[in-house]
Each structure stands twice: as C-alpha cells, then as structure tokens.
Amino acid sequence: MSNQTRREFLRTAGAIAAASCLPMTAVEMAFADKSKNFTFAYISDAHIQHIKGAEFVRNWDRGLIRAVAEANLLEPKPDFVVFGGDLAQLGKKSELDHGAEMLSKLNYKTYCVMGEHDYYLDLGEYWSKLFGDHYYSWDHKGVHFVVLNSILTYDEWTHERWPTAEQRMLEMAGLDNPNGSPFMVGEKQRKWLEKDLKKVSKDTPVVVFSHSPIQKIYAGWNFWTQDAEEVQALLKPFDDVTVVYGHVHQIQYNQIGNISFNAVMATAWPWPYPESYVHADVKWPNMTVPMNRADPFFERDATGWQMVDLDRGRVGLRYNLYDNTDRTVAYNRDTGRPEDMDFQDEADRVPPQTHY
Amino acid sequence: MRYKIAGLVVVAAVLALVIGRVATRADEFTEEDLKRWESEFMSVVKDGRELWVSAELGTNGVACAQCHPNAANTHPETYPKFQQQLGRVVAFREMINWCLMNPLEGEPLELDEYRMIAMEAYATYERRGVPLAPGKH
Numbered sequence: 001m002s003n004q005t006r007r008e009f010l011r012t013a014g015a016i017a018a019a020s021c022l023p024m025t026a027v028e029m030a031f032a033d034k035s036k037n038f039t040f041a042y043i044s045d046a047h048i049q050h051i052k053g054a055e056f057v058r059n060w061d062r063g064l065i066r067a068v069a070e071a072n073l074l075e076p077k078p079d080f081v082v083f084g085g086d087l088a089q090l091g092k093k094s095e096l097d098h099g100a101e102m103l104s105k106l107n108y109k110t111y112c113v114m115g116e117h118d119y120y121l122d123l124g125e126y127w128s129k130l131f132g133d134h135y136y137s138w139d140h141k142g143v144h145f146v147v148l149n150s151i152l153t154y155d156e157w158t159h160e161r162w163p164t165a166e167q168r169m170l171e172m173a174g175l176d177n178p179n180g181s182p183f184m185v186g187e188k189q190r191k192w193l194e195k196d197l198k199k200v201s202k203d204t205p206v207v208v209f210s211h212s213p214i215q216k217i218y219a220g221w222n223f224w225t226q227d228a229e230e231v232q233a234l235l236k237p238f239d240d241v242t243v244v245y246g247h248v249h250q251i252q253y254n255q256i257g258n259i260s261f262n263a264v265m266a267t268a269w270p271w272p273y274p275e276s277y278v279h280a281d282v283k284w285p286n287m288t289v290p291m292n293r294a295d296p297f298f299e300r301d302a303t304g305w306q307m308v309d310l311d312r313g314r315v316g317l318r319y320n321l322y323d324n325t326d327r328t329v330a331y332n333r334d335t336g337r338p339e340d341m342d343f344q345d346e347a348d349r350v351p352p353q354t355h356y
Numbered sequence: 357m358r359y360k361i362a363g364l365v366v367v368a369a370v371l372a373l374v375i376g377r378v379a380t381r382a383d384e385f386t387e388e389d390l391k392r393w394e395s396e397f398m399s400v401v402k403d404g405r406e407l408w409v410s411a412e413l414g415t416n417g418v419a420c421a422q423c424h425p426n427a428a429n430t431h432p433e434t435y436p437k438f439q440q441q442l443g444r445v446v447a448f449r450e451m452i453n454w455c456l457m458n459p460l461e462g463e464p465l466e467l468d469e470y471r472m473i474a475m476e477a478y479a480t481y482e483r484r485g486v487p488l489a490p491g492k493h
Contacts, residue, residue: 049417057416059459174409176425221425269422269459272429278486279426294429296459297441356431 038141041071041108042306042317044084044246045266047117048099050092059299060089063267063322064102067305070320072107078307079140081108084246084264085115085151085211091169093126100130111138115211115246116151116183116222121169123158124149135189137196143205143310146196148189150210150225150245153181175221175271182219183212184226193234205240205313213245215254215261217284218274223248235259240313242331249303251291251319253329254284255337262317262329262338270294270302276355289343291319291327292352298323397477404478407471414460420475423459427479434492449476 046064049057071081083103088095096118103110112131114124124134134149152158153172158181162168171179185193200206208214214231217223225231235241241259249271252263273290274282294302300322309316309330316330328341343349408427411417424430435448452475453464465472 051415051417055416057418059418174421176421177409271423271425277426277428278483295441296423296455299458355429 036142036310036312038079038310039074039076040308040310041074041078041081042084042244042264042308043067043071043081043267044113044264044305045086045115045249045268046083046099046102047086047089047266047268048095048102049089050094050098056095056098057089060268061098061102063269063300063303064099066300066322067267067320068102068105071305072105074307078108081106081110082209082244083110083112084209084244085113086117086246086266086268087112087115087127088118090166090173091118091121091126096126096130111145111147111209113147113209113211113246114149114151116172117169119149119151120158120172121165135192141310143207143313144197144200146193146206146208148185148193148208148210148214148231150185150212150214150231151183151247152186152189153184153226157181180222182224182226183222185210185214185231186227190227190230190234193231197234197238200238202237203239205310206235206238206242207310207315208235208241208243210243210245211247213248213252213261213263214243215256215284217248217252218280218282220277220280221271221274223274232256232259242315244308244315244317251327251329252286252288253338254287260314260331260338262315264306264317265291265302265304265319265321267303267305273355287337287339289340289349290353290355291321292324292350293355295323400474400477401481403471404474404476404481407475408478413456413471414462416461418460420455420460424479427482430479430483431492432476432480432483433486434489437491437493440493448479452476452479 043064047060048064049060051057071078087099087103114127114134118124118127128134135147137144137146139145158168162171171177172181174180197206210225212225213223213228214225215228216225236257239258243259243261244264245261246264246266248263249266249269250263250273251265252261254261270291274280275286291302301324302321304319304321306320307318309318314331314333316328319327319329321327327343329338330341331337332339343353407413409419409421411419413420430451432448435451436445438444439446439451447467449467449472452472456462457464
C-alpha cells in the first residue's frame with residue numbers, strides 16, 4: 001500500500017510540478033477516478049481599505065483585482081471560487097461594496113467566508129445583504145463542504161465593552177492589539193455543525209472553510225480559535241477532513257489526527273510567522289516549510305491566491321505567488337499529512353525560507 | 357567675632373552639603389535614578405507604539421502595524437546593513453522612512469526627529485534580547 005501511495009504521491013507531485021510552468025492551468029490529477037476529482041480557486045484577505053470619497057488603498061485593490069483576473073483565466077475552469085474572509089479592512093459599506101464589485105467579475109459561483117474585518121462594525125449585517133448566511137454547507141461531487149463563521153467572540157466583548165461600533169471594529173482590526181479578544185465558533189454554531197454532519201456518512205470527505213485556523217497557534221495575533229478542540233471533536237469521526245483557513249496571510253499547514261489544516265495567502269499583504277516575534281508564546285507542532293521572506297520592494301511579493309485540487313477527498317494547494325516561485329502543498333497519503341512538494345525535506349530548503 | 361566664626365561654620369557646613377551633593381561621582385547613581393531613566397525610555401517606546409499603529413504618518417490610512425505586528429519582521433538588530441534593493445549600506449531609520457514613503461504613501465521624517473526616534477525605540481524594544489547581528493540579511 002505504502003509503495004503504491006508513495007508512487008501516486010510522486011506522480012501527482014510530478015503532474016503539479018509540470019503544471020506550475022503554466023501559471024493559469026489548473027491541475028488534473030494523474031492517478032485517480034476523474035469523476036471524483038475537481039478544482040476550485042481560493043482567494044482571501046483582500047482588506048479593501050477606504051481612504052475617503054472614491055479613494056481606496058491602491059496596493060490592496062491591486063492584489064484582489066489580479067487574483068480575480070487570473071482566476072478567470074484558469075483552464076480547465078474551477079468548479080467554484082471561495083473567498084476566505086476579510087474582504088474589507090474596517091467593515092465599512094464602502095469597502096464591502098468596492099470588494100463585492102471586484103468579486104462580481106469572477107466567472108464562477110463564489111462562496112464567501114466571514115472575516116473579523118468584515119464583521120465587527122455592524123456584526124455582519126451589511127455583509128449578509130451582499131453574500132448571505134454567515135455559516136452554511138453544501139455537497140459537491142461527493143464532498144461535504146462547510147463554511148463556518150469562526151471569528152465570533154465573547155458576548156461581553158462584542159456587546160458591552162466598547163462605546164461605539166467603530167471603536168469595536170478598530171480594536172479587533174489591530175492584529176497585535178492586546179484589547180482584542182479570542183476568536184471562537186461558539187456553541188450555537190457548533191450545535192448547528194453537529195446537526196449538519198449527522199446526515200453525512202463517515203467516509204464522505206469533509207472540507208471546512210473558516211477564517212481563523214480552528215487550531216491554536218498564537219493567541220497574541222489571534223492565530224487561534226478558542227473552541228478549536230470542540231470543533232475538531234465534531235470532525236473527528238470522519239475519515240478525511242480538511243480545514244482551509246485565511247487570516248494568517250502566509251503558507252501554513254498542519255495535521256491533527258485525521259484533520260489536515262491548510263492556510264491560504266492574502267491578496268493584500270503578508271504577515272510574519274509568529275515564531276519571528278521573539279516574545280510570542282508559540283507552541284504548535286509546526287511542520288510548515290515557510291514561504292519566502294517578503295521583499296517589500298516588490299509590492300505584491302508574498303501575497304497571492306490558490307488553486308485547490310480535490311483528489312479523492314484530500315486537497316492539494318497550489319499557491320500562485322506574485323513575484324515569487326509558486327509552491328504546492330498537498331496531502332501525502334504515505335505520511336498522512338500535508339507536505340510541500342519541493343521543499344519539505346530539510347536539504348531542499350532555500351535561504352529565503354529562514355525567518356527570524 | 358564668635359558670631360562671624362559661627363556664621364562661617366554654618367556656611368561651610370551648608371556648602372559642604374550642597375557641594376557634596378553636586379559633586380557626586382559621575383558613575384554613582386541610585387535605584388531611583390535607574391527607575392527614572394527606564395521610565396523616560398519607556399514613555400518614548402509608548403509614543404513609538406502609538407505611532408506604529410497610527411494612520412497619521414502616511415496619507416492612505418495604512419499603519420506600520422498592518423504588516424509588522426509587534427514590529428516583527430523589521431530586524432532592527434541587523435542594521436546597518438547592505439540593503440540589496442538600494443545597493444548600499446543603510447540605517448534602520450532609513451528603512452522606516454522607506455515604508456513611510458511607499459506602503460504608507462507619506463513623507464519621510466527627519467532622521468533625528470522625535471517621532472523617528474520613538475519608532476526606532478519601539479521596534480528595538482520589541483526585539484529586546486536578540487543579539488546584535490549587523491549586516492545580516
């Protein structure tokens with residue numbers, strides 16, 4: 001079995017490596033039942049930021065415009081697109097409208113995930129008018145997809161602590177702001193998820209999209225979901241589970257039991273790895289080969305978007321990195337965890353992957 | 357006469373006290389001094405932090421902390437260093453100005469002005485404990 005799967009992994013890696021020469025070509029898996037394989041695109045963290053009047057921060061606009069334009073050029077076409085949250089910077093109608101206008105250019109069905117920057121001004125009211133429910137699920141080609149709103153927090157923080165909605169938004173928008181509050185899915189949504197998953201057979205692949213990681217990485221920057229363990233427990237009975245999350249603006253991946261975790265890039269700007277903040281208490285079992293350190297002189301460096309291959313219920317993420325070499329992180333059936341297809345081995349790493 | 361002598365003694369005693377106080381050896385300082393100096397420094401760090409998260413330095417509402425939470429990924433301990441994109445050795449303050457002019461679309465600060473010193477103090481304070489590594493990329 002392991003030799004067979006190892007070969008499959010390598011063949012898949014070869015196919016993806018070959019495809020990475022053609023940036024707009026979606027990958028077709030070589031050794032699998034084609035009817036069950038498909039591709040979707042994942043764009044996240046645009047942080048569209050209103051200045052005044054009709055002015056928006058040009059840099060962030062360009063990131064989202066580019067991702068949308070490139071996703072439209074994909075061939076073969078992805079089955080759908082997911083936008084992973086933080087469309088706006090400060091939850092303003094102007095920002096959500098401007099971002100929605102850009103997303104409307106996508107030629108595909110688009111599913112949206114709530115980010116904290118979209119939420120904490122009006123608690124998602126205007127976002128709902130544009131994009132619908134805050135959490136929901138659907139089935140597609142034998143896979144059960146779930147979108148969670150994972151950026152909720154304690155009621156007291158949300159409803160009682162701040163004199164104005166604007167201040168609440170600003171306090172949550174500062175990543176390193178000690179006045180922020182831990183993200184959580186919350187009991188109400190966990191009950192909904194439990195009920196939603198009851199109708200799904202245990203051998204059906206489950207893919208969860210959330211904004212925050214549904215695992216605990218570093219509380220200081222809210223790379224964190226307070227009730228991560230409770231949500232993971234609901235996902236534990238399934239054979240193949242993947243969580244794809246935004247928020248962290250960097251390549252990250254991890255495996256906890258049966259659950260694979262994959263983070264996506266931002267189109268707006270990159271974030272440092274928490275380990276590079278010397279006073280951060282970071283304890284997660286990091287198996288990630290980091291993305292290259294950002295070169296700020298290239299405005300789009302260390303930002304990008306992803307094509308996601310669904311291969312028999314497990315995902316491979318092809319990172320389209322603007323101004324940098326593309327990367328592919330895919331589930332390796334041999335080792336039972338996501339791995340970088342070029343750099344996972346220590347000996348294959350390059351100096352820009354060293355962060356400090 | 358006795359009054360005069362007594363007066364001189366008093367003056368001498370007062371002078372001795374005053375001079376004694378003023379003429380403390382240069383390298384002598386107290387716990388109280390240390391506390392005061394630290395609090396002077398920390399008040400500048402605090403101002404630097406406020407500038408770091410402020411939208412006021414640039415023209416587009418972007419703040420330093422948006423890309424550099426806790427001033428991470430700024431590496432003040434590596435400066436001065438050869439900044440390959442500029443083709444010369446630069447000081448940390450020049451890179452603060454580079455960010456003010458580019459992502460923040462603002463004007464550079466004078467290198468010795470208070471706000472510049474405050475931001476350098478903040479970024480360096482967040483990096484406290486890390487060994488100096490001038491020139492490291």
